Amino acid sequence: MLEPLDASAVRRVGPYVLIGRIGAGGMGTVHLARREGTAGPAGLAAVKTVREDACLDTEFRLRFRREADAARAVRSPFTAVLVDAAPDAAPPWLATEYVTGPSLAEAVTRHGPLPLDVVRALGADLARALRAIHGARIVHRDLKPANVLCDAAGPKVIDFGIARAFDGTVLTAAGMAVGTLGFMSPEQLDGTGSVGPASDVFSLGVLLCWAATGRGPFDDAEPAAVIARIAEGQADLRLVPDGLRELVGACLSVAPNARPTTDALVRAFDPRAAGERPGALFARSEEPFPWPAGVRELIGAYEAKTREVVASAPLVPAVPSAAVPVPAPPDGPPRRSRTRVRVAVTAVAAVLAVTATLVGVRLLARDDGDGKGTGAAPSPSTAVRPTAPPDPVEPMANGGGLGAITWAYPEPGTRGAERPKGWKPWHATAGAHVDGCVLGVDLLVCSDKKGVEARRPADGKLVWRHAAPVRAGGAVMTAGLSGDRVYLPEGGGVLVARRSDARPLAHWPGVAGFLPELAVAAGGRVYVAYEGAGGGGLPGEMLFRAYRESDGQRIWETKVKEAYPNSMTPAAGRLYLAGPGGTWQLDQRDGRLRVVGERTATDLVGPDGTFYKWMKDDTTQIRDGGTLRVRGGIPGRPLTADASTAVSLYETQTETGKLRELIGSRSGDGTVLWRTLWDGTGFMDRGQALVVGRRLVLINGSGVETRSLTDGAPIAFVRPASWPDLSDPEVPLTLVAGDVVFVVKDTGLWSVRLP
Known part of the structure; x- marks a missing residue:
């Protein structure tokens, strides 16, 4: 949960004043911050600084910039909005919207598996989130409970800025396995690089099984066994409720083209969408999301803690601090795997590296490693649209007395x-x-x-x-x-x-x-x-x-x-x-x-x-x-x-x-x-x-x-x-x-x- 900053902590990153510590992951630290000159909830953001030893080369900064630009294109009530990024700063940082809520990992760990109706609602909204992400030509590549936050209005997906745009431009190095063991698709593990939207659908199937039962469909004490079970499609769905098992099983198909689309999943999970034609119902319901009472109480505790930290944050002088603290590096460097799935002996070392710290460039990591999540995600009230060149839009003129009653004039200098x-x-x-x-x-x-x-x-x-x-x-x-x-x-x-x-x-x-x-x-x-x-x-x-x-x-x-x-x-x-x-x-x-x-x-x-x-x-x-x-x-x-x-x-x-x-x-x-x-x-x-x-x-x-x-x-x-x-x-x-x-x-x- 959110923690106040100690007296010696640096208080500023770019235009943001840091007021609390959210958590840390393999690639950096996340803070609750307020953009300078703003007040109230609208100015809050989750600001992540990237570890300095992870970003010394030009290649990293290039990937950072490209992936941040790709993430800006995703705007949805079900995802985090990227507010700002500075790939050339020392160290680089980015800011996303902030919401006061636990991760799905913490919610289920504390209060147990979710009821069937909640899991189905969760599946519909996460499919909507993936639909928006894929619509911006991005693959998430690491959908897991720690990357889903429980907002009072419903779930929100974070960390899709790690992804590779699938329009032919490789933003992550070829052969790198990006993801979390147990939630990775067969095509992620085999190292071929042929990872598309269907890979995220596979991860969604694993996540829904985990949310409904408290365990994943490929869980095993040996990492090599997990790899083999994923590659061979040996999912254990015995504990998954009847109203969910068939859909989860379809998501876990070994062949990507055999998995359902996100549109099909929305219609299957949400009765309101049944019978609608493509694209007809992909917005959040106006009814409250059916979180169980325990999860609602946990969300309330996050909200209270946020108010407390924000209220107790000391005033920051107008002169920016000279540096940003660099988090301590994890135990051992990240490792890359180019191993084919079925070569289990040589794959084990790479999998252990993936398990310990996500392999590849993880720009938005927010998992403490304790399964408790961080509470950093978008809130509708904090959305900030990235600055774009002026683009005047002329109103249309219609005849018959039905037209626009004014005319726009291109502004000089635009x-x-x-x-x-x-x-x-x-x-x-x-x-x-x-x-x-x-x-x-x-x-x-x-x-x-x-x-x-x-x-x-x-x-x-x-x-x-x-x-x-x-x-x-x-x-x-x-x-x-x-x-x-x-x-x-x-x-x-x-x-x-x-x-x-x-x-x-x-x-x-x-x-x-x-x-x-x-x-x-x-x-x-x-x-x-x-x-x-x-x-x-x-x-x-x-x-x-x-x-x-x-x-x-x-x-x-x-x-x-x-x-x-x-x-x-x-x-x-x-x-x-x-x-x-x-x-x-x-x-x-x-x-x-x-x-x-x-x-x-x-x-x-x-x-x-x-x-x-x-x-x-x-x-x-x-x-x-x-x-x-x-x-x-x-x-x-x-x-x-x-x-x-x-x-x-x-x-x-x-x-x-x-x-x-x-x-x-x-x-x-x-x-x-x-x-x-x-x-x-x-x-x-x-x-x-x-x-x-x-x-x-x-x-x-x-x-x-x-x-x-x-x-x-x-x-x-x-x-x-x-x-x-x-x-x-x-x-x-x-x-x-x-x-x-x-x-x-x-x-x-x-x-x-x-x-």
């Missing part, structure tokens, strides 16, 4: 203000009518009537396609983009997938009667809008949820009647919604309904949160974003705005026909700055007028036109080849990256340079 690398003009055709798009610096993701497809913004080439079911007459959810994740429709919920290839990583279940319509990532959160029964805008309730990006923890949910779910737009700390029932603001922090506006037809929200409301007399009120109090007005219908200038379209009927004016007004009070006649063809609405820098961009049936935002004077005009017909009221989808505009209409996609 990658979104740059032209996509290698860009050239292109035109492509989608598989069906496109309903919504979202743009990142390296990916254009569009949802059509059949599914979601991603293209390269530079040339329009298809990168991947995600099939999704579509309700009759409905649309596919518009995806969300953030960092290395993409958020896709999956049944009634949201699939968290890898951005590069849409490989599933996690699933956020929905609610019966609601279907996801839009996902928007902003400020470390993902906001999901769900359409209720009958469709958007109807009298029924629409559902809106907020999730934490780092671990998928749901933060809040709110229901609003008569809203258009795909109008949800983040701006200035609020989520704006529109619908026939009015205009709403939801607080991004807690989902509280802040303001309800009157029924409206065409409204606009500027990037600073200023609200522009179109009135029946063809004037637009300028309202404060926080209170919706009127602070001015402008003539005509609002088209677009930035923080200083709003542009509206004013139409009057004369004897010779309709006269149309573009009017630029000061966004603060509505003072008219300029007026200019506009003779463009076709319908013009929000989404066809954009502000890019200090230019007004107009997209219509004639082509693409740019004007000065200062005085409305024309700058340039271009009509690209194969330009779409924009004469009908269906507003095209328009997005911008640097000086390139992307236009989507029906099944066509165009990318042209702004003139």
Whole structure:
């Protein structure tokens, strides 16, 4: 259990202040720490310093860096999130989330084998954890009771940063046996290096047998006998309960391809997942995890001890300490084994080395060697997303009054203000009518009537396609983009997938009667809008949820009647919604309904949160974003705005026909700055007028036109080849990256340079 630091202990590692000792393993020491400048549980982390004598060579630091980078990609409620790492520090260190709970090894050792229903729930959640790890192209290679921590919400897997990425890049030296004897798969022991996800499934089978019976299926006093029994598939499952024995036996198949997949295990262990299609139910249940009373009490004791240690930790001066203590080395160096499984005589020495101290590079080791675990693992409240380059995501524009009510502008100095690398003009055709798009610096993701497809913004080439079911007459959810994740429709919920290839990583279940319509990532959160029964805008309730990006923890949910779910737009700390029932603001922090506006037809929200409301007399009120109090007005219908200038379209009927004016007004009070006649063809609405820098961009049936935002004077005009017909009221989808505009209409996609 967590121990206070003594008076002579060093108190700082990188940006972390050490406040308690969690434990030590063969590769280093783990401490409870708080990131400098933070307070409360959110600042806590488990910081591990690696033994100096284990990391003197360049090869080690290279593996450390690569494995840490791989571990960052794993984000799941069932695994530890890697918060930070410093492979070049002296000595190297890394930080993961911290949770106050014992290891599974300690829980079972103290309170005995777990009941059948608990083991089945454990199996489902650990399979979910492996699914997330494998989704990041990582193999754990050392799944055992000491690497599973018992959080009040359920089990969490740690130490997957040791793994080898299985995309062909070897991160551990060839021939090294990484793992713990008794929990290692046959392919781990034979030294061939052909270790994949099925190896972790084998270890899971061993772990579940151990949790249900208190002993492993291959236990033997002689290490060589353990090796032989694993290689020959001689598992002793006589004590495993009937409702578990068949599944455990399948996991322990000698042939990797004969073992069940993690998806199949989730469905087999969890009745809620039965009958669901792939990827449909892989999130933590909202019901409390069924830990036995003794384990719950042990978790409570850990929580109390953590509070005590944190409260008693002395203040640390702002000047960092000069060094970090180096733990004493273990009894004898690690040893490598290149031995084939069936050569038992030569294998014994290597196995003894594996038993004494895990062979290979173990970056996240937390086992004291006493079977008691350490209490270091992630907590949903402590998740910190690794820093990534700015990646502005443009909101999508939809026609028919159902579109986003504001437009994002690439911020100067960010990658979104740059032209996509290698860009050239292109035109492509989608598989069906496109309903919504979202743009990142390296990916254009569009949802059509059949599914979601991603293209390269530079040339329009298809990168991947995600099939999704579509309700009759409905649309596919518009995806969300953030960092290395993409958020896709999956049944009634949201699939968290890898951005590069849409490989599933996690699933956020929905609610019966609601279907996801839009996902928007902003400020470390993902906001999901769900359409209720009958469709958007109807009298029924629409559902809106907020999730934490780092671990998928749901933060809040709110229901609003008569809203258009795909109008949800983040701006200035609020989520704006529109619908026939009015205009709403939801607080991004807690989902509280802040303001309800009157029924409206065409409204606009500027990037600073200023609200522009179109009135029946063809004037637009300028309202404060926080209170919706009127602070001015402008003539005509609002088209677009930035923080200083709003542009509206004013139409009057004369004897010779309709006269149309573009009017630029000061966004603060509505003072008219300029007026200019506009003779463009076709319908013009929000989404066809954009502000890019200090230019007004107009997209219509004639082509693409740019004007000065200062005085409305024309700058340039271009009509690209194969330009779409924009004469009908269906507003095209328009997005911008640097000086390139992307236009989507029906099944066509165009990318042209702004003139």
